Amino acid sequence: MKYVEEYRDPQLARQLLDEIHAATTKPWSLMEVCGGQTNTIVRQGIDDVLPVGLRMVHGPGCPVCVTPLEMVDKACAIAVQPGVTFTSYGDMLRVPGSHSDLLSLKARGADVRVVYSPMEAVRIAQREPDRQVVFFAVGFETTAPANAMSVIRARDLGLSNFSILVSHVLVPPAMTSILDDEDCGIDGFLAAGHVCAVMGWREYEPIAARYRVPIVVTGFEPLDLLEGILMAVRQLESGRCEVENQYIRAVRRNGNEHAQEAVASVFQVADRTWRGVGEIPRSGLELAAAFAEFDAARRFAVEGIETRENPACIAGAILRGTRLPTDCPMYGRACTPRMPLGAPMVSSEGTCAAFYNAGRVAEPATAQQTVGSQA
Ligand code: SF4
16 A cells, blocks of 8 residues: 555564664653554554663553543533434544443434544534534544534534534643653653644644653654654764654644644633543633534533542553553453443553553563553
């Protein structure tokens, strides 16, 4: 397949791996803040073949996993209201809420539908004017432009039966929150290629300078990740702390300015709770006042929901990169992708699901795997 196979060439992978081994003289910890990268690293076993002491720490990069429990509960509360058609990407349907999940509500008769874009939800609202159509707008900067465009389209069509339940999160504040933690052991980051395709990398430059960490914008294929790791290691070994771009085929420094304008016209920055991590100031997006009428949380008045996390789930520690899924007593036993107890076991981008699907078993941690004890 053109533009995919080239980035999976085994000979080039071996060459890059040899260069990583040659370049690494000290122990380093690199965090990827992207579920797609986590999936590739774990599925391809990249973390298993790195030099001893060069650790990949899997950060809060899965959009499904970081959507706060309160939002999942609000989605469930809206979905069961009469006359509501609740639409969402498929992964969100199986995320456990405090009392239920969207898929279970659908099985019990709620009108919950999987869509492949927010525009599909707008078209449902056009076709079915007697239904109140709600789209679950979750994710990082990557999905925000399409969600913004859906609201603009609904306004232009004069639709009064379309709204979105917003739970957008922003990557840079999460990175600074991780770096501000006094127990943080992260030496460098692989920044998410798709987020940077939208946002560019200018906003990472002050982070690299202030915290003195290299940040390498990196793609998702095995060769992308190996090259991103090599670039980060070379910076660390030479004492540089810069933003570099490995993903040159998709990312420019300024990003996609049209997409940024769409987001800025519809959303405003707000404090946001990250599931398992807690509230991070100015780390999310909410609808701007001019578009408040499209806010499903206001339209359906679902405030004051009491949430209840499963006490057995250690997803918070996994999302902060201080524990591994195999440290969780539920992993592969009471919690599997078929029967997830926590959000990281739901999506293929979740660290627990990535570990499970790669066949990783809960064994005594090796030096490579012992994240929590060193972080
Ligand atoms: S294995 Fe399941 S219960 Fe354990 S942390 Fe992951 S999602 Fe939570």
